[in-house]
Amino acid sequence: MAQTDTVTRILDTAEVLFAERGFAETSLRTITSKAKVNLAAVNYHFGSKKALIQAVFARYLDPFSERFHQALDELEVQYRGEAIPLEVLLETLARTVLEVPAERNSLKVFMRLLGLAYTQAQGHLRRYIQEHYGNVFSRFSDLVRRATPELPEAERFWRLHFMLGTVIFTLSGLDALRDIADKDYHEHVSVRDLIRRLRPVVVAGMQAPLPDDALKVAG
Amino acid sequence: MAQTDTVTRILDTAEVLFAERGFAETSLRTITSKAKVNLAAVNYHFGSKKALIQAVFARYLDPFSERFHQALDELEVQYRGEAIPLEVLLETLARTVLEVPAERNSLKVFMRLLGLAYTQAQGHLRRYIQEHYGNVFSRFSDLVRRATPELPEAERFWRLHFMLGTVIFTLSGLDALRDIADKDYHEHVSVRDLIRRLRPVVVAGMQAPLPDDALKVAG
DNA sequence: AAATGTTTTAAACATTCGTTTATTCCACGC
DNA sequence: GCGTGGAATAAACGAATGTTTAAAACATTT
Numbered sequence: 006m007a008q009t010d011t012v013t014r015i016l017d018t019a020e021v022l023f024a025e026r027g028f029a030e031t032s033l034r035t036i037t038s039k040a041k042v043n044l045a046a047v048n049y050h051f052g053s054k055k056a057l058i059q060a061v062f063a064r065y066l067d068p069f070s071e072r073f074h075q076a077l078d079e080l081e082v083q084y085r086g087e088a089i090p091l092e093v094l095l096e097t098l099a100r101t102v103l104e105v106p107a108e109r110n111s112l113k114v115f116m117r118l119l120g121l122a123y124t125q126a127q128g129h130l131r132r133y134i135q136e137h138y139g140n141v142f143s144r145f146s147d148l149v150r151r152a153t154p155e156l157p158e159a160e161r162f163w164r165l166h167f168m169l170g171t172v173i174f175t176l177s178g179l180d181a182l183r184d185i186a187d188k189d190y191h192e193h194v195s196v197r198d199l200i201r202r203l204r205p206v207v208v209a210g211m212q213a214p215l216p217d218d219a220l221k222v223a224g
Numbered sequence: 225m226a227q228t229d230t231v232t233r234i235l236d237t238a239e240v241l242f243a244e245r246g247f248a249e250t251s252l253r254t255i256t257s258k259a260k261v262n263l264a265a266v267n268y269h270f271g272s273k274k275a276l277i278q279a280v281f282a283r284y285l286d287p288f289s290e291r292f293h294q295a296l297d298e299l300e301v302q303y304r305g306e307a308i309p310l311e312v313l314l315e316t317l318a319r320t321v322l323e324v325p326a327e328r329n330s331l332k333v334f335m336r337l338l339g340l341a342y343t344q345a346q347g348h349l350r351r352y353i354q355e356h357y358g359n360v361f362s363r364f365s366d367l368v369r370r371a372t373p374e375l376p377e378a379e380r381f382w383r384l385h386f387m388l389g390t391v392i393f394t395l396s397g398l399d400a401l402r403d404i405a406d407k408d409y410h411e412h413v414s415v416r417d418l419i420r421r422l423r424p425v426v427v428a429g430m431q432a433p434l435p436d437d438a439l440k441v442a443g
Numbered sequence: 444a445a446a447t448g449t450t451t452t453a454a455a456c457a458t459t460c461g462t463t464t465a466t467t468c469c470a471c472g473c
Numbered sequence: 474g475c476g477t478g479g480a481a482t483a484a485a486c487g488a489a490t491g492t493t494t495a496a497a498a499c500a501t502t503t
Contacts (some may be wrong), residue, residue, distance in 0.1 A: 167390045
């Protein structure tokens with residue numbers, strides 16, 4: 006039963022620990038001891054710690070990328086040249102994000118990893134993600150452009166990242182926030198609850214009126 | 225000229241390096257060599273690396289906390305019992321945030337540090353901030369409550385954090401985003417530009433319609 | 444000018460880290 | 474059954490980390 010099962014055990018353990026403590030704060034020794042694998046196994050199977058980090062992301066992002074492309078294909082067929090409404094695009098994005106890690110009910114981990122990818126130094130990771138999954142974001146970005154023709158180019162760019170920030174920041178810091186919410190409001194929220202709450206906020210944010218003097222610095 | 229100037233040089237250097245690379249990825253040797261002070265100076269003046277991290281935050285948050293309390297005092301006098309409008313509260317918050325680090329034009333660093341405080345492990349930091357500055361947030365939170373009486377308790381809580389996420393995430397990852405924006409839109413944004421763009425989005429987000437079935441889980 | 448207390452300095456300390464090496468284990472084809 | 478190759482293991486390596494020590498330099502007070 007040993008064989009490649011070692012690789013899986015390493016990945017399973019690493020993603021949880023990375024999500025909890027970050028990359029630099031998680032040592033290979035912690036990972037391998039918790040995974041009950043020999044220390045050298047990481048370097049043997051993955052080559053280096055950096056490569057392990059990338060592999061952890063790939064295991065989430067590869068299926069996500071594939072499914073999301075597929076979902077967008079279907080939408081484009083369905084709307085046949087017409088612009089796909091913003092709500093539909095966001096809904097599809099949310100659904101795909103929810104579907105992918107559903108099997109291991111590790112949505113929390115997935116989101117936390119995404120947050121780390123942004124905020125932790127790890128230049129190699131940003132490059133890796135940009136290189137491997139940049140086209141998915143580009144495609145989504147193009148569709149959002151057609152859904153919000155009233156927005157100036159730059160304004161849409163920034164608002165998309167605003168909303169990305171909202172979602173990733175909230176879901177990645179969820180545990181800490183949930184503790185406070187539980188204590189103050191005696192109300193326990195699931196990730197799905199949160200996404201339901203996020204939707205109207207994100208839509209409203211994207212459709213907010215333009216800032217007072219938006220045409221000041223036009224490219 | 226040496227004396228306590230050492231402390232300042234350490235803080236100045238540390239905050240920049242922390243903001244660039246994070247806490248764990250920044251060694252005391254990097255800090256002290258760049259600051260041109262002896263390695264042992266950090267432990268001598270601050271006691272430990274953790275204490276240095278907290279000192280870096282205190283140098284921003286102490287003046288911020290004081291000024292913000294003061295600004296809220298003035299607003300409460302001005303509105304004399306009436307609820308202070310949400311826009312005014314957000315405007316005041318933004319103004320205070322902009323004012324504090326203005327002297328060293330290090331708003332970027334400040335924001336990046338706030339982002340790190342959320343996302344990096346560093347449990348001691350979260351505790352420190354919670355303990356020292358929790359009351360400022362509480363007070364602001366109470367005022368927002370009075371400004372948005374139509375929002376259910378929990379919904380307001382979450383939306384406040386959504387918006388916090390938007391701002392901190394965007395401004396803390398600003399450099400990376402700005403690179404993309406510069407390249408794609410040939411338009412250079414300043415932090416103040418971004419804040420101008422953020423305002424309508426944040427306001428719209430806070431005032432978005434309630435989610436479809438918001439009363440499902442009522443405390 | 445001597446004494447005192449504070450700050451700076453260089454060196455060492457004890458850990459911890461990622462990675463590598465050399466050996467052993469184990470399954471499979473001949 | 475034997476030998477071959479991939480995988481697991483224990484041990485070690487070198488580098489880097491935060492912290493401590495003990496001596497030197499400095500400033501301040503008497």
